[in-house]
Amino acid sequence: MKEHRFMGDSDLTIPVWGRDAGTYASQRWFSNLVRRLGIAETVSVGMDALLFAAKINSGLNLVSVLVPGDLDISSRRPALIRRFVESTRQTSALVLFDEWEMSKAASLGSEAPHFLWAINTSVSNRPDEGSPIDKRRVAVVYEHSLYAEAPSLTELGLEDLDHSLTGVELDIVSSNSAYWYADADIDRKFRSTYALRFGKYTELVFPNCGPDTIALAQVASEMGTKVYAVESIATVLLSRRCSLVEVVGQSRVKDRLVENSNGFQIQQ
Numbered sequence: 732m733k734e735h736r737f738m739g740d741s742d743l744t745i746p747v748w749g750r751d752a753g754t755y756a757s758q759r760w761f762s763n764l765v766r767r768l769g770i771a772e773t774v775s776v777g778m779d780a781l782l783f784a785a786k787i788n789s790g791l792n793l794v795s796v797l798v799p800g801d802l803d804i805s806s807r808r809p810a811l812i813r814r815f816v817e818s819t820r821q822t823s824a825l826v827l828f829d830e831w832e833m834s835k836a837a838s839l840g841s842e843a844p845h846f847l848w849a850i851n852t853s854v855s856n857r858p859d860e861g862s863p864i865d866k867r868r869v870a871v872v873y874e875h876s877l878y879a880e881a882p883s884l885t886e887l888g889l890e891d892l893d894h895s896l897t898g899v900e901l902d903i904v905s906s907n908s909a910y911w912y913a914d915a916d917i918d919r920k921f922r923s924t925y926a927l928r929f930g931k932y933t934e935l936v937f938p939n940c941g942p943d944t945i946a947l948a949q950v951a952s953e954m955g956t957k958v959y960a961v962e963s964i965a966t967v968l969l970s971r972r973c974s975l976v977e978v979v980g981q982s983r984v985k986d987r988l989v990e991n992s993n994g995f996q997i998q999q
Contacts, residue, residue, distance in 0.1 A: 752786035761787050777801060778815070785818035795819075795843070796826045798942040799965055800876075802835035812839055819843040828945065829968040850949055850972045868900040869988065870932045874941030875905040887938040888961075888981050895985050896992070904929075906943035909950075925950050932956060934991070936984060940965050952976050959987055 749760040764770070773791045775784040778801040784793055795818075804811055819825065819836075822843040827833050833845050871889060873882055881903060884892050893901050910924050925947070929935070935951050937944045937960040945965055948958050952973035960966040962978050970976040979987050 752783050758787055758789070761789050765789055765791065781818050781822070782814055785821040788821065793822050794824050794826065795822045796848075797828075797832065797836070799828055799832060799940075799945050800942050802832055802839060804839060816840040816842065829965060831964045831968060850953075850969075866900055867896075867898070867934075867992075868902070868932045869896065869934045869936060870902045870904045870929065871936045871938060872904050872906050872944055872947060874939045874944045875907040876941055876943070877939060881905065889936070889938060889984060892985050892988070895989055902932075906941065906947055909943070909947050921946075921950055922954060925954055929956070930954075934959065934988065936988070937961060937966070938981070938984070945969060948976055949973055957991070959984055 746760065748754075749757040751757055770791065773784050773789065773793045775781045775793065775795045777796075777798060781795040781797065784795070804815070806812075816839065819841045820843070824846050825836055825841060825843045826846045826848055827836060828848045830847070833847065836845060871884065871887060871892070873887055878886075884890055884903065887903075909928055910919075910921055914924050929947075929951065934957045935948070937948055937958065939961065940963040944960075948960055948966070948969060951958050952975040956975065958973070958976045960970070960976055960978055961981050961984065966976065966978050970978045977987070
C-alpha cells in the first residue's frame with residue numbers, strides 16, 4: 732500500500748474515512764478487506780507503514796522491514812519512540828539491513844525479534860578478469876533524498892573526476908532511478924531493473940550513504956559490478972558481506988578509479 736492505494740491493484744483504495752488507522756471505522760474496513768481477499772499475512776516496509784499496520788490491529792501476522800534511516804529517531808521525540816515500541820509488540824519480526832540498524836532498534840526499546848536481511852553473497856554475471864569491454868562506463872550514484880536537484884561532481888566531493896578519467900563515460904545518476912513503484916506494480920524484480928538501467932556500467936561510485944544507495948550497492952555487487960563506496964558504518968558492514976564493495980575515503984575515490992584503469996581491456 733502506498734499513498735492510500737494498494738500497489739498491484741490500482742482500483743483498490745482506502746476510503747477517506749478509513750485512513751486514520753486508530754478509528755473503529757478504519758479497523759472494521761480493514762477487517763472486512765482481510766476476510767474478502769483471504770489475506771493471511773501483512774508485510775510493512777518502512778517506519779510509517781509499521782506504525783500504520785500495527786495500529787490497525789487486524790490480528791494478522793505482521794512482519795516489518797525497516798530500511799536504513801528509519802530508526803534515526805532523536806531522543807527529543809519521545810512520542811514517536813513510544814509509538815515505535817508499542818508497534819513492535821504487535822510485530823512478529825523486525826527485518827533489518829545490518830547489525831548497526833539492529834543496535835538502533837534495541838536501543839530504542841524494540842520488543843520484537845530481530846532478523847538480519849539476507850544478502851546473496853555469490854556473484855553472478857561477473858565478466859572474466861581482463862576480458863575485453865567495448866567501453867568503460869562509471870556511474871556516480873547520489874542519495875536522492877539528500878538533494879533537491881541533481882548535484883555536480885564538486886558538490887559530491889569529486890571535483891575534476893571527469894578530467895582524471897580519460898576515455899571513460901561518466902554519468903551522475905540518482906539512487907531512486909533503479910526501482911520505481913511502477914516496477915513493483917508489474918512485479919519486476921530489483922535485479923531485473925538493475926540490469927535494465929545500470930547493466931551498462933563497469934563501476935559504480937557512491938559518494939554518500941542512504942537507504943536507496945545501500946540497497947543499490949548490494950544488488951550491484953551481486954550482479955558483478957565493482958562498487959566504490961565512501962566510508963560509513965553501513966558501507967563497512969556491507970563490504971564484509973559483498974565482495975565487490977570496496978570502502979574508500981572521500982579523497983581516495985579518484986585515485987582508486989585511476990588505479991583500476993589497468994584492469995580494463997578496451998576492444999578496438
